[in-house]
Amino acid sequence: MAEKRYAGKWIFWGVFALLVAVAVFIALRPDPVWVSLATVTGGELEVTVTEEGKTRVKDRYLVSSPVAGYLHRVPLDVGDTVTPGQLLTSVEPLPAGVLDARSRAEAEAMVGAARSALNSARQKVAMARAEADLADKELVRLQALTDAHFVSDERLQQVESAADRAQANLRSATFDEEVMAHELQAARTRLEVSAARSSGNGAIEKVAIQSPVNGAILGIVRKSEGVIQAGEPILEVGDPSALEVVVDVLSFDAVKLSPGVKVRLTGWGGQTLDALVRRVEPVGFEDVSALGVEEQRVQVLADIVSPAEDWRSLGDGYRVDATFVLWSTEDVLQVPSSAIFSHKGKDHVFRAVDETAELAEVTTGRSNGLYTAVSAGLTAGDRVVRHPDRQLEAGVRLRER
Secondary structure, X not given: OHHHHHHHHHHHHHHHHHHHHHHHHHHHOOOOEEEEEEEOEEEEEEEEEEEEEEEXXXXXXXXXXXXXXXXXXXXXXXXXXXXXXXXXXXXXXXXXXXXXXXXXXXXXXXXXXXXXXXXXXXXXXXXXXXXXXXXXXXXXXXXXHHOOOOOOHHHHHHHHHHHHHHHHHHHHHHXXXXXXXXXXXXXXXXXXXXXXXXXXXXXXXXXXXXXXXXXXXXXXXXXXXXXXXXOOEEEEEEOOOOEEEEEEEEHHHHOOOOOOOEEEEEOOOOOOEEEEEEEEEEEEEEEEOOOOOEEEEEEEEEEXXXXXXXXXXXXXXXXXXXXXEEEEEEEEEEEEHHHOEEEOOEEEXXXXXXXXXXXXXXXXXXXXXXXXXXXXXXXXXXXXXXXXXXXXXXXXXXXXX
């Protein structure tokens, strides 16, 4: 009996010590670290650049006034279709100015002076005609006496010369009379024709402003009638079915683009459209972001290649979201980029194995910022820790949030 009691004590104290040891181990064991886990999967991966852009008609024509004059009101509205040679509006000569009291008095005086000059010219014409008639009669009389040898040849030549001079003086006086008549008419016109007193007689010349292309009105700079100067813009014409997309891209991203790069257009209110980069401008410009940061940007032009019926409702100046596809593959093993960190100069992740963190070296490839391609170190189905804490080490127990 004593031996049984002695053995029972040892069993009791042994179990008690074991329980104490387990309790101490549990109490001193580090608590598991709460983490977010992600599953390594395979699938499509794209490296893209997304920026906001807008549509623009490729060929735009700014129609200007070829001459200075009075512009007629433009009867068309934005969006109206036009054809080559269609009359858009017209420009007339400027109306005559209004004469003030001083200018009218001067004009009346000029009319009087011109009238007097015309009367003087008419008197000179009458005098020249009388002299020409007298010279002609003298020439006829002497020619009759020449046959009877009563007049010398020298005298006859003198009379003929005098008759020619008299006719020339008559023609000159007649021309002077015509000049004075025109000057009188000009003086009367200046006095009688003005913006306040217009006769309204006679045809007015008009310069027709015609459409240069087949398309639609994109904008009207000057719709109301009024005085316009030569070269002043009137309206803008273009073909709205020939659209291009203009995107301002950061110069850091622009160097990765080239003609032929695929573009996806979204965010315009319709289905996703396909486009191709046509040109990357060689000159950048400075722009200020919404946060006030100065940025160097480059304009990139893209052509829409989707069927026209898919973007029929898309017009000039519409906003779009342009996603440039720099690299893509249909099937690649990928892991969240937030799970990768550098350790001893190489990329690593913490892999969750039996709720324990295991440090695993990985070989990475392309990344789009959210996911990174992995070519070695992981297999599909592995679970890795997102945003690993610096204090996280291999062997630490994990608990998923």
